[in-house]
Amino acid sequence: MTGVLHMGHALNNTIQDLLMRWRRMAGDVTEWICGTDHAGIATQAVVEKDLAAQGISRKELGREEFVRRVWEWREVYGGQIIAQLKRLGCTLDYDRERFTMDEGYARAVQRVFVDLYEKGHVYRDRYMVNWDPGLGSAISDLEVEERETTDKLISIAYPLTDGSGEIVVATVRPETMLGDTGVAVSPADDRYRDLIGKTITLPLVGRELPIVADEHVDPEFGTGALKVTPAHDPADFEIGRRHGLEAINVIGEDGRMTAEAGERYAGLTPAEASKAVVEDLREQGFLRAEEDYTHVVPFSHRSGARVEPLVSLQWFCDMTELAKPAIAAVEDERVRFHPATWGGVYLRWMNEIRPWCLSRQLWWGHQLPVWYRGEEVYVGLDAPEGEGWERDPDVLDTWFSSALWPFATLGWPDPTPELERFYPTQVLSTARDIIFLWVARMVMMGLEYMDDVPFSDVYIHSVVQAPDGRRMSKSLGTGVDPLELIDVHGADALRFGLLMMSSTQDVRFNEERVRQGRQLATKLWNAARLVIDRGGRSLSAAPEARTLADRWIASRVAAAIEESDELLGSFQLSRYAAGMYRLVFDDYCDWYLELLKAGEATPEMAGYVLEQLLALLHPATPFVTEECWARLPGSDGLMATHPPARAPGPRDPGAEDEFALLKEVVTALRAYRSAQDVPSRAELEVSIEADRAVPVSERALAALTRATLRDDPAPGARVVGVGFGRLLVHDPSADPDADRRRIEAAIAEAENELARARRQLANERFIERAPDHLVEAEREKERRYAAELEALRAELGSS
RNA sequence: GGGCAGUUAGCUCAGCGGGAGAGCGCCCGCUUCACACGCGGGAGGUCACUGGUUCAAUCCCAGUACUGCCCACCA
Numbered sequence: 001m002t003g004v005l006h007m008g009h010a011l012n013n014t015i016q017d018l019l020m021r022w023r024r025m026a027g028d029v030t031e032w033i034c035g036t037d038h039a040g041i042a043t044q045a046v047v048e049k050d051l052a053a054q055g056i057s058r059k060e061l062g063r064e065e066f067v068r069r070v071w072e073w074r075e076v077y078g079g080q081i082i083a084q085l086k087r088l089g090c091t092l093d094y095d096r097e098r099f100t101m102d103e104g105y106a107r108a109v110q111r112v113f114v115d116l117y118e119k120g121h122v123y124r125d126r127y128m129v130n131w132d133p134g135l136g137s138a139i140s141d142l143e144v145e146e147r148e149t150t151d152k153l154i155s156i157a158y159p160l161t162d163g164s165g166e167i168v169v170a171t172v173r174p175e176t177m178l179g180d181t182g183v184a185v186s187p188a189d190d191r192y193r194d195l196i197g198k199t200i201t202l203p204l205v206g207r208e209l210p211i212v213a214d215e216h217v218d219p220e221f222g223t224g225a226l227k228v229t230p231a232h233d234p235a236d237f238e239i240g241r242r243h244g245l246e247a248i249n250v251i252g253e254d255g256r257m258t259a260e261a262g263e264r265y266a267g268l269t270p271a272e273a274s275k276a277v278v279e280d281l282r283e284q285g286f287l288r289a290e291e292d293y294t295h296v297v298p299f300s301h302r303s304g305a306r307v308e309p310l311v312s313l314q315w316f317c318d319m320t321e322l323a324k325p326a327i328a329a330v331e332d333e334r335v336r337f338h339p340a341t342w343g344g345v346y347l348r349w350m351n352e353i354r355p356w357c358l359s360r361q362l363w364w365g366h367q368l369p370v371w372y373r374g375e376e377v378y379v380g381l382d383a384p385e386g387e388g389w390e391r392d393p394d395v396l397d398t399w400f401s402s403a404l405w406p407f408a409t410l411g412w413p414d415p416t417p418e419l420e421r422f423y424p425t426q427v428l429s430t431a432r433d434i435i436f437l438w439v440a441r442m443v444m445m446g447l448e449y450m451d452d453v454p455f456s457d458v459y460i461h462s463v464v465q466a467p468d469g470r471r472m473s474k475s476l477g478t479g480v481d482p483l484e485l486i487d488v489h490g491a492d493a494l495r496f497g498l499l500m501m502s503s504t505q506d507v508r509f510n511e512e513r514v515r516q517g518r519q520l521a522t523k524l525w526n527a528a529r530l531v532i533d534r535g536g537r538s539l540s541a542a543p544e545a546r547t548l549a550d551r552w553i554a555s556r557v558a559a560a561i562e563e564s565d566e567l568l569g570s571f572q573l574s575r576y577a578a579g580m581y582r583l584v585f586d587d588y589c590d591w592y593l594e595l596l597k598a599g600e601a602t603p604e605m606a607g608y609v610l611e612q613l614l615a616l617l618h619p620a621t622p623f624v625t626e627e628c629w630a631r632l633p634g635s636d637g638l639m640a641t642h643p644p645a646r647a648p649g650p651r652d653p654g655a656e657d658e659f660a661l662l663k664e665v666v667t668a669l670r671a672y673r674s675a676q677d678v679p680s681r682a683e684l685e686v687s688i689e690a691d692r693a694v695p696v697s698e699r700a701l702a703a704l705t706r707a708t709l710r711d712d713p714a715p716g717a718r719v720v721g722v723g724f725g726r727l728l729v730h731d732p733s734a735d736p737d738a739d740r741r742r743i744e745a746a747i748a749e750a751e752n753e754l755a756r757a758r759r760q761l762a763n764e765r766f767i768e769r770a771p772d773h774l775v776e777a778e779r780e781k782e783r784r785y786a787a788e789l790e791a792l793r794a795e796l797g798s799s
Numbered sequence: 800g801g802g803c804a805g806u807u808a809g810c811u812c813a814g815c816g817g818g819a820g821a822g823c824g825c826c827c828g829c830u831u832c833a834c835a836c837g838c839g840g841g842a843g844g845u846c847a848c849u850g851g852u853u854c855a856a857u858c859c860c861a862g863u864a865c866u867g868c869c870c871a872c873c874a
Contacts, residue, residue: 170874218873226874235872341803345869505804510811512823519836530833574813578821674840680829756818765854774817
């Protein structure tokens with residue numbers, strides 16, 4: 001990695017650390033290799049730019065010195081990203097740091113190259129490659145991006161050699177006509193049938209070119225005749241191979257016209273040559289038309305330069321045999337993608353995989369283990385014996401070495417204990433843009449060299465976009481710096497915020513989520529202070545639940561533990577985060593701790609539950625949970641190595657139901673208060689009329705809404721409807737108008753609900769076909785709302 | 800040219816066959832002795848559109864319209 005930690009790194013590493021901490025707490029032996037790749041192109045570019053600023057060119061320095069400078073640069077900046085990961089709280093194995101240019105790793109890379117050569121997959125060929133003139137190197141198909149561009153489409157007349165006429169062809173790259181070696185027409189095209197086998201004389205050049213028939217040509221497009229430039233167009237290259245046409249390179253690897261282009265054009269840039277060729281054609285009367293034309297054009301993902309397709313002698317790897325087992329591994333789900341749709345993307349690409357151009361004309365990277373002497377080629381781990389051998393100056397595509405990551409970092413090819421213990425791994429977490437570049441290649445290499453998949457689950461996380469929906473990018477100025485967010489809100493906050501944003505689709509970055517994370521951390525901290533102050537501590541065994549609140553929170557914790565395990569296991573990270581947030585704010589703080597303050601819950605349970613909450617949240621927010629844990633009396637060791645959260649007991653539906661009654665009473669009274677403007681400090685007297693026992697405690701009611709219970713309703717009490725009956729509130733000072741409005745609103749709502757229930761029940765097919773419990777629930781609703789309506793109407797009538 | 804996603808409250812996003820959810824924002828009220836980075840109460844969505852399946856569709860199917868992404872050798 002060449003740069004500083006960006007948001008994508010922050011998200012990915014937060015996810016990985018979350019999973020690592022989760023499994024570590026669960027008792028798994030975990031290994032998260034800390035390492036970086038040498039990022040050949042990007043790193044070389046950065047160092048070259050540095051040198052350029054000092055007026056030094058790479059060529060002046062020479063290869064050896066340049067590579068030494070890159071290592072120096074790495075000494076300075078290589079550690080930067082690791083320091084930043086530490087700030088994020090990532091628990092990698094920092095002692096076992098690996099780098100793709102380490103000696104042992106480099107040996108593994110060379111070995112694989114040699115082996116693939118010996119097996120016949122790796123070969124050297126003069127073939128059409130994507131040439132990046134900005135970089136001065138070939139790049140792979142995956143490093144090319146298509147951009148829509150408007151060019152001039154030029155029509156040129158090619159006269160038949162026998163003088164019987166002409167063929168008009170069209171091109172957006174007129175300068176390439178200098179390298180034309182044929183003209184192709186569709187075999188189905190009657191217009192040209194008689195011309196097949198004849199020749200034309202190439203304007204400006206004078207070369208005689210055959211007219212061939214090829215299926216690739218679309219008779220509908222333009223004039224239906226295609227100029228063939230095998231050296232500078234991938235399609236033409238294929239046509240050329242089919243018809244034995246020569247490939248003449250008129251554009252060189254330096255991005256300029258070659259001597260082959262002719263004296264007049266040699267040395268010009270293609271753009272200059274294009275102009276000159278058009279001028280010359282015009283003068284000589286061969287130009288037929290010029291029009292704007294919008295199409296997609298390849299650009300280098302690396303340098304941004306327009307890719308120059310040209311024929312070049314490079315090293316390739318044929319992927320078809322390597323892909324077969326890797327396709328099978330995904331088809332039979334030895335490797336599973338999450339979400340599964342990415343498995344389909346992987347398979348579509350793998351099924352049409354093309355040769356991989358491995359060689360790069362760079363200095364920073366793994367130099368090819370290849371030597372030449374005249375026509376001889378030697379491929380091997382060590383330099384060949386004898387005099388006169390010269391080593392290939394090229395290096396390997398960085399992704400070639402990255403593909404070996406899952407086993408090369410563990411010491412392969414030596415049979416190390418680490419390799420034995422940790423291969424295959426379980427989870428690979430990454431963004432989708434790297435599925436082909438890295439994931440697919442790791443699967444292929446893992447199967448080839450370890451005879452097993454490198455990981456069983458691939459989690460493809462969201463791409464975090466800029467807040468305005470554009471790509472987050474430094475050059476666009478849309479980047480948001482994760483380190484600044486850590487400065488402002490803290491690492492826990494950033495981690496939590498990113499988890500909240502992380503789902504299966506792209507999301508816009510939203511700082512509110514990070515703030516939410518900070519609020520959670522603060523809340524947890526304050527809750528811990530309260531609980532510790534009330535005598536909460538770490539206990540070796542679950543305490544007895546002595547109150548309804550105790551039984552209820554114990555049940556809630558049991559449910560939350562089940563839920564969080566399931567969500568983390570299925571990579572539903574934002575749901576896990578949201579669930580934790582509500583557990584802490586709503587259940588624990590707003591209800592349970594309020595009751596603790598009223599003496600309706602026990603400090604033992606409060607302390608025990610706090611410990612479990614810390615354990616549940618620790619994978620997401622390690623810092624605050626560790627800090628709270630250290631302060632909890634009786635705690636021992638680190639939360640990082642604490643066992644997973646344990647429920648104080650099994651789920652308790654009875655307690656949950658009973659507690660729901662309390663909540664309903666409290667919520668209804670609070671709403672009454674708010675609607676009637678009863679100050680929150682004023683005491684309310686209330687009696688409960690219900691069709692069942694409502695064991696609401698006096699103290700709970702007093703603590704949660706300053707209400708006291710009385711056995712009989714006071715005369716003139718106000719009616720508040722609840723699901724199980726009604727509350728009668730003694731409120732002599734109530735404003736009758738406001739109260740009537742409140743009751744009318746309640747009536748309207750009840751009428752609505754009643755009508756809905758009756759409509760459902762009037763549908764015979766619903767009664768017939770819907771599950772019994774749903775029908776029964778509907779009947780229950782009808783009864784309840786009918787009763788409530790009656791009570792409210794009576795109340796309205798009497799007021 | 801193919802393929803894959805998405806379209807849910809003002810904003811950013813969850814949910815997904817049985818009466819729409821969160822955070823923020825907005826309105827009203829609270830210096831309640833852990834926390835104003837807080838507490839309580841509210842307002843606010845024909846769940847893009849059109850058909851279909853079903854007792855029941857925001858959720859399943861088909862199509863349409865936008866948006867985003869990936870793949871692709873029509874000059």
